Amino acid sequence: QLLEISLHRAIKQHKFQEFEIYYQPIVDIASGKIVAAESLLRWQSPELGMIYPTEFVPLAESTGLIVPIGKWVLKRVCQQIKSWRDIGITSLIVAVNLSVIEFNQPDFIHNIVNLIAVNELEAHYLEVELTESMIMQDVNSAIATMSKLQSLGVKIAIDDFGTGYSSLIYLKNLPINTLKIDRYFIHNVAHDPQKSAITKALIQMAHNLNLDVVAEGVETEAELAFLRQHNCNSMQGFLFSRPLPAAEFENFLLTNK
Ligand code: G
Numbered sequence: 001q002l003l004e005i006s007l008h009r010a011i012k013q014h015k016f017q018e019f020e021i022y023y024q025p026i027v028d029i030a031s032g033k034i035v036a037a038e039s040l041l042r043w044q045s046p047e048l049g050m051i052y053p054t055e056f057v058p059l060a061e062s063t064g065l066i067v068p069i070g071k072w073v074l075k076r077v078c079q080q081i082k083s084w085r086d087i088g089i090t091s092l093i094v095a096v097n098l099s100v101i102e103f104n105q106p107d108f109i110h111n112i113v114n115l116i117a118v119n120e121l122e123a124h125y126l127e128v129e130l131t132e133s134m135i136m137q138d139v140n141s142a143i144a145t146m147s148k149l150q151s152l153g154v155k156i157a158i159d160d161f162g163t164g165y166s167s168l169i170y171l172k173n174l175p176i177n178t179l180k181i182d183r184y185f186i187h188n189v190a191h192d193p194q195k196s197a198i199t200k201a202l203i204q205m206a207h208n209l210n211l212d213v214v215a216e217g218v219e220t221e222a223e224l225a226f227l228r229q230h231n232c233n234s235m236q237g238f239l240f241s242r243p244l245p246a247a248e249f250e251n252f253l254l255t256n257k
């Protein structure tokens with residue numbers, strides 16, 4: 001109840017001033033270069049302190065507040081891509097998590113087209129992250145929306161891969177660019193024979209389908225060594241960096257060049 005009142009106030013009265021988008025680097029394993037960033041929303045509430053999306057996104061979804069929140073996130077991320085480009089950060093892909101409600105909004109594509117135009121973006125620097133379960137709710141309508149995104153040039157990643165309906169048959173027919181292996185499989189992958197077998201198979205399968213693979217939740221050198229050995233393209237995790245405020249991310253990027 002308090003959470004709901006505060007969330008409402010943060011959006012309607014305080015106009016998102018309490019929200020901030022953090023960015024977590026995604027690193028190409030072979031070159032060690034930052035190639036992408038995942039945007040992750042944070043809410044610093046004066047009453048409640050720092051609140052993570054795992055706490056407020058479900059409430060935002062059940063109250064419909066996820067629609068204005070999602071629009072705000074996409075707008076801010078597109079502005080950020082533009083302002084990074086203006087200071088010479090030109091080849092960074094920025095990924096945005098979507099909720100199924102946002103993805104199903106009738107004006108979702110229109111909104112993206114508009115943001116790309118207003119910010120004069122090259123669309124392939126914007127990536128959206130969808131989960132298997134979001135797509136499986138209504139496969140045909142999801143494929144239609146995904147195809148429109150791809151025809152604009154926007155990239156599509158499947159997030160938390162391996163934890164959903166394992167829709168391997170559908171995978172080859174889906175318009176996607178990237179598979180993000182869920183961090184459950186990566187945790188201790190080098191020493192857990194089942195996880196290492198599954199992770200190897202997922203990387204192989206992704207490559208056979210011409211998809212890029214990102215390992216999520218990489219926390220140790222042993223995990224990274226395993227991923228390198230098995231030709232995983234990129235990695236994301238606390239080993240390299242936590243999610244950072246935009247200014248810190250920018251510094252990190254400029255020193256990592
Ligand atoms: O860092 P972490 O606690 O941020 O993220 C937790 C979960 O919240 C993840 O599943 C992530 O996909 C989701 N999430 C983070 N930011 C956003 C956002 O901007 N929109 C939506 N819909 N989900 C987000």
Ligand code: G
Nearest residue numbers: 097159160216217218219236237238239243
């Ligand atoms: O569901 P999604 O993949 O969008 O969520 C990303 C979440 O993973 C965020 O909450 C982010 O803070 C978290 N995360 C990123 N790197 C690591 C990591 O190395 N270990 C753990 N435990 N969580 C991570």
Ligand code: MN
Nearest residue numbers: 038097129159
């Ligand atoms: Mn994600």
Ligand code: NA
Nearest residue numbers: 159160182216
């Ligand atoms: Na994930």
